[in-house]
Amino acid sequence: MPEMQLREAIRAAMTEEMERDETIFLMGEEVAEYNGAYKVSEGMLDKFGPKRVIDTPISENGFAGLGIGAAMNGLRPIIEFMTFNFSFVAIDQIINNAAKIRYMSGGQFKIPIVFRGPNGAAGQLAATHSTSVESIYAIFPGLKVISISNPDDAYGLLKSAIRDDDPVIFLESELMYGMKGHVDLDPERTIPIGKARIAREGEDVTIIGHNKSYWVAMEVADRLAHEGYSAEVIDPRTIRPLDFDTILASVKKTNRCVVIDESNPYASIASEIGFRLQEQAFDYLDAPVMRITAKDVPAPYAKNLIEYYMPQADDAYEACKKVMYVN
Amino acid sequence: MAIPVEMPKMSDTMEEGVLVAWLAEEGDAVSAGDVIAQVETDKATMDLEVYDDGVLLKRVIEEGDAVPIGGLIAVLGKEGEDISDILAKYQAGTAEAAASGDGAEAEAEAADAPAAPAGGDGAPAARPEPVPATAEGEGRIKASPLARRLAGEHGIDLAAVSGSGPEGRIIKRDIEALIGAPKAAPARPEPARPEPARPEPRPAEAEPLYEAVPISQMRKTIARRLAESKFTAPHFYLQVDVNVEPLVAFRRQLNELAEAQGRAKVSFNDLITKACALALRQHPQVNASYLEKEGEIRQYKAVHVAVAVAIDEGLVTPVIRHADQKGLAQIAEETRALAEKARDRKLQPEDYTGSTFTTSNLGMFGIEEFTAIINPPNACILAIGAIRDVPVVRDGEVVPGKRMKLTLSCDHRIVDGAVGARFLATLQQYLEEPMNLLL
Structure with missing residues (x-):
């Protein structure tokens, strides 16, 4: 298995799928001539030409809508947002068209489109460029939402997203594009949408984290292991449809759960998991479900404040100790 | 207001x-x-x-x-x-x-209230209650959902359980402690067990089988810290038998001077404190802590020797700070003052924190040798035995001699056998040639 960067794994998935199916094309700002704002699509213009790797003007609402129309007419677009903060300009297209046309047309139209790009905070980018959008898009039936934490999952899940006949929001991370990991390259290998990954098995507490928060979860699990506590770490990978069966089985075993989530706390992914746990695992909980999220403010700019704004490993560690009733 | x-x-x-x-x-x-x-x-x-x-x-x-x-x-x-x-x-x-x-008094009281709230004392109803009995009135019983379910399955009345969670919340381990399950909670929901463990029927007017002594704060701390030490630090033990004849003579001379000047008498323990401090100065690897969480070993620049003091409620370890730099009379006086404060339970946090090494002496009880549990985060602890009159062979003849056994417990994560042995050899040398303690 070769080791590659996250950006290379995403590129490999797109390239292999585009070689396999010529109805697939990539469109977005700077994806072609500039080789991608984060060099995800490097070399793809040379390989596939300007009809399949297309630079757009700064007009998210326009090219998102164009992509949806293309999908309705039998193509399979991949729309790159330079960051998902910019998807807000196109949110009517995504929510009212992509998510709902299949339903409103009684199934006459499929919308096989992938919206992909980096999500969440990436250092000092200030309030308008640091939003975690997963809970926003996961609200809407008709959208699938994937958020990956490593190159291999990115590779396998992006291929599934491209092959899926429904619109998929595929969330990456600017801070993780350079992260290296082993990728099991195989044109026919995909990772199914809607399957969580148990990254680490444990008995004492379940820690759930996706995207960057997954790595916070692993750090906390390591610290707990040093003290003799075994944490089970689950990366949901798909936010919607959520693999709640895996989470439920884990919490029934450990009786305790801490969710780490970079979303703002109100109506976040953590809220959803916590709610479902009290609903479906009530008699198995030995402590309240706790969550560590971004703070409930717009993302600050100052270095110390943005660091504080993000979910803190220390807080997650304390939360785990608290739900285990140890100190 | x-x-x-x-x-x-x-x-x-x-x-x-x-x-x-x-x-x-x-x-x-x-x-x-x-x-x-x-x-x-x-x-x-x-x-x-x-x-x-x-x-x-x-x-x-x-x-x-x-x-x-x-x-x-x-x-x-x-x-x-x-x-x-x-x-x-x-x-x-x-x-x-x-x-x-x-x-959390209200809850504590409710939780501590004896079971069998009403009804005939004679035959306890052994039938399991599917729903845990909640105390009537205002004293709501706090229990985690899991604890409530487990209690229900085992016919345990929550009113009789005292909770160890926050604000007296009854949690899984409290119920497990009662049913004696090592680690319950099966992954799959099981149908409620048919024959739940029944609560012990109360003997009519029998003598109580034991006296329940509440665990003091100090006892809890001793239990926690020493268990943590013994279970995480791999201990090994090194022993030397020190010839203390020179030390006995040295002390006699010292104390004649001390008496003449009206200063505190120097005990063998004080001499050993000083000797340990000087030996630690030469063996920084022993004057250290293994800090797993911080991912580092700390070799301390200062030498602070703690001395275990037994008091009625348990044990405390006041610290002689910078013991390597203090004179014997000063060590003697400080140790005495700290021991007195310890017995009066007047030690302040600064009196008992920050040690880099600890000694424990049971010589006064006639214990010849013993092993001590390391006082975390120290790397070693020295167990001091009694001075014994023993026959020794000198110049081919059996003559009366004086010996004392010192046993060093070492945390093998940080102190290896040779390191501990070299430290102990230095210590022995100081005690057998005690004039060096004055240099």
Whole structure:
């Protein structure tokens, strides 16, 4: 298995799928001539030409809508947002068209489109460029939402997203594009949408984290292991449809759960998991479900404040100790 | 305006305090700085001072009650002032499920109340109750959903269980402790068990089989720290038998001088403290801590030797700071003063924290040799045995001699056999040629 960067794994998935199916094309700002704002699509213009790797003007609402129309007419677009903060300009297209046309047309139209790009905070980018959008898009039936934490999952899940006949929001991370990991390259290998990954098995507490928060979860699990506590770490990978069966089985075993989530706390992914746990695992909980999220403010700019704004490993560690009733 | 007096945080590790004695009566006028009660923490008994002038309107808790940090102890104010607001506020804090540790007496009482709330004492109803009995009235029983289910499955009355979670919440381990399950909670829901363990029937008027002694804060701390040490630090032991004839003679001379100058007598223990300090100075690897969490070994620049002191309630380890730089008389005087403070339970945190090495002496009980458990985060502890009169062979003849066994417990994560042995050899040399202690 070769080791590659996250950006290379995403590129490999797109390239292999585009070689396999010529109805697939990539469109977005700077994806072609500039080789991608984060060099995800490097070399793809040379390989596939300007009809399949297309630079757009700064007009998210326009090219998102164009992509949806293309999908309705039998193509399979991949729309790159330079960051998902910019998807807000196109949110009517995504929510009212992509998510709902299949339903409103009684199934006459499929919308096989992938919206992909980096999500969440990436250092000092200030309030308008640091939003975690997963809970926003996961609200809407008709959208699938994937958020990956490593190159291999990115590779396998992006291929599934491209092959899926429904619109998929595929969330990456600017801070993780350079992260290296082993990728099991195989044109026919995909990772199914809607399957969580148990990254680490444990008995004492379940820690759930996706995207960057997954790595916070692993750090906390390591610290707990040093003290003799075994944490089970689950990366949901798909936010919607959520693999709640895996989470439920884990919490029934450990009786305790801490969710780490970079979303703002109100109506976040953590809220959803916590709610479902009290609903479906009530008699198995030995402590309240706790969550560590971004703070409930717009993302600050100052270095110390943005660091504080993000979910803190220390807080997650304390939360785990608290739900285990140890100190 | 009435002023609440709350349980202060008196040491870093303190979580709750036990009010040992009230020193002021309700109605007494007090002023800022007055001591109104004594509080036992995990380390020591400390004075509870008030920070305001006023009249002690109410003693909210009784002697012997434990209160978490921030819990209400007393109310000060003006004579005749209405304090119901304050009491209600703290009580509300108690009643709210998620409130943060405000005095939990009401619950504690409810949880501690004996089982069998009503009905004939004679034949206890052995039939399991599918639904856990909740105490009637205001004392709601707090239990985690899992604990509630487990209790129901095993026919345990939650009113008879005292909870170890926050604010007395009954949690899984409390129920497991009662049913004796090592680690229950199967992954799959099981149908309720048909034959739940029945609560012990109460013998009619039998003698109690034991006396239940409450675990003091100090005992809890000793238990936790020593268990942690013995279970995480791999101990090994090195022993030397020291020829203490020169040390005995040396001490006699020293004490003649000390007596003449009216200074404290130097004990063998003081000599060993000094010898350890000097040896530690030469062996920085022993004067160190293995800190797994921080991912580092710390070799301390200062040498602080703790001396284990037995007191009625347990054991404390006051520290002689910079023992390598202090003279023998000073070490003797400081050790005496600290031991006295320890016995009076007056040690302050700065008196018993920050040691880099510890000694424990059972020689006075005639113990010839023993092994001690390392006092974390130290790397080693020295166990000192009694001085024995033994026959020794000198120049081919058996003559009377004096020996003392020293046993060093080492944390193998940081001190290897050779390192420990070299340290012990240096220590032995100091004790067998004690003039070096003065250099």
